[in-house]
Amino acid sequence: MGRRLRVEFKGAAFHVIQRGNNREPIFEEIADKEFLIKDIYGRKISQGFKLLGFAIMNNHFHLIVLTLDANLHKIMHGINNRYSKYYNHRHERTGHLGFVFKG
Numbered sequence: 360m361g362r363r364l365r366v367e368f369k370g371a372a373f374h375v376i377q378r379g380n381n382r383e384p385i386f387e388e389i390a391d392k393e394f395l396i397k398d399i400y401g402r403k404i405s406q407g408f409k410l411l412g413f414a415i416m417n418n419h420f421h422l423i424v425l426t427l428d429a430n431l432h433k434i435m436h437g438i439n440n441r442y443s444k445y446y447n448h449r450h451e452r453t454g455h456l457g458f459v460f461k462g
Contacts, residue, residue, distance in 0.1 A: 367426065367430070368426075369426065369427065369428055369429050370427070371425070372411065372423065372425045372426075373423070375422040375435060377422075377435070379418050380456075382419070384418045385417075385420075386418075390449075395420065398438060399413070399422070406430065408425060408427055408428075408430075409427065411424070442456075
């Protein structure tokens with residue numbers, strides 16, 4: 360059975376968890392974590408959200424996101440897409456990172 364439909368609306372706060380498939384690492388170096396944080400901060404204004412908090416571990420990360428528009432799915436798609444491309448290029452690999460989204 361699939362998960363319940365997420366209700367998105369302006370001003371909603373979400374706890375988002377992104378994790379690699381099979382809990383595999385998605386960050387190999389500090390530079391990987393720094394890239395993700397810089398990318399998220401760069402998107403805050405253009406994608407209409409506030410970052411209230413975050414935690415980054417080697418195989419997953421948590422975000423507390425306050426949406427200024429009802430667009431969490433677009434925010435997370437942009438973050439995950441950009442990070443996957445960065446990670447694959449930097450670590451000379453191909454394919455997806457296998458993010459599992461829980462929010």
